[in-house]
Amino acid sequence: SQQGEEDPQALSIQEGENATMNCSYKTSINNLQWYRQNSGRGLVHLILIRSNEREKHSGRLRVTLDTSKKSSSLLITASRAADTASYFCATDRRAGNNRKLIWGLGTSLAVNP
Amino acid sequence: SQTIHQWPATLVQPVGSPLSLECTVEGTSNPNLYWYRQAAGRGLQLLFYSVGIGQISxxxxxxxxxxxxxxxxxxxxxxxxxxxxxxxxxxxxxxxxAGEKLFFGSGTQLSVL
Structure with a gap:
């Protein structure tokens, strides 16, 4: 079953506004990652946050991780039309010698000019 | 720098026909390799992964x-x-x-008719 669950499923905002997406998971993790996917394209890695980190920044992106609540949020500040894409969280949960990412279903973000 | 090539970009095949999708990685050695499938509007489903030549899970x-x-x-x-x-x-x-963040190809849209 999918461990990561993003909400909202879809988000529509105006250019310049901030966009916040959330991800919840069920079991302990090594790290949590956020990816972006433009329509019909492959996914692009945005940020990785480890289980012992609480916040990470990359340009206009800010990711937080609350392991007590098993949740993460991705904030995109001063959004642009080019930020329109689907955003996925993925949790890295070690299981024996296997290391597989568990994916959420994604948040579809539309930034209107 | 590392690059990943995946082809073809789109493919329309009749039911019962064979399939072969190819993926190659350049600029790195002994990578972990993955095949995922994404249904429309859904998250990613891991199909296969490989940690070495001839090793497929x-x-x-x-x-x-x-x-x-x-x-x-x-x-x-x-x-x-x-x-x-x-x-x-x-x-x-x-x-x-390390097996942490993933680098994706551009994807193949397969339609079986």
Whole structure:
């Protein structure tokens, strides 16, 4: 079953506004990652946050991780039309010698000019 | 720098026909390799992953198979396609050992008619 669950499923905002997406998971993790996917394209890695980190920044992106609540949020500040894409969280949960990412279903973000 | 190539970009195949999708990685050695499928509006489903030549792990019983004949080549195949095999197929790689963030190809949109 999918461990990561993003909400909202879809988000529509105006250019310049901030966009916040959330991800919840069920079991302990090594790290949590956020990816972006433009329509019909492959996914692009945005940020990785480890289980012992609480916040990470990359340009206009800010990711937080609350392991007590098993949740993460991705904030995109001063959004642009080019930020329109689907955003996925993925949790890295070690299981024996296997290391597989568990994916959420994604948040579809539309930034209107 | 590392690059990943996946082809073709789109493919329309009749039911019962064979399938071969190829993925190659350049600029790195001994990568972990992955095949994912993404149904429309859905998250990613891991189909196969490989930690070395000839080493394939299958995640979901299905009509598909994978092979890794060379270190940086990963092939997804089917002898007879089903309608349910339609979807967006993504190849990805990650560094051996660390196995953290994934680097994705541009994807293949497969339509089985």
């Amino acid at each position: 299958s995640e979901v019983p299905q009509n598909l198979s994978a092979s890794r004949p060379q270190d940086r080549q990963f092939i997804l195949s089917s002898k007879k396609l089903l309608l349910s095999d339609s979807g967006f197929y993504l190849c990805a790689w990650s560094p051996q050992g």
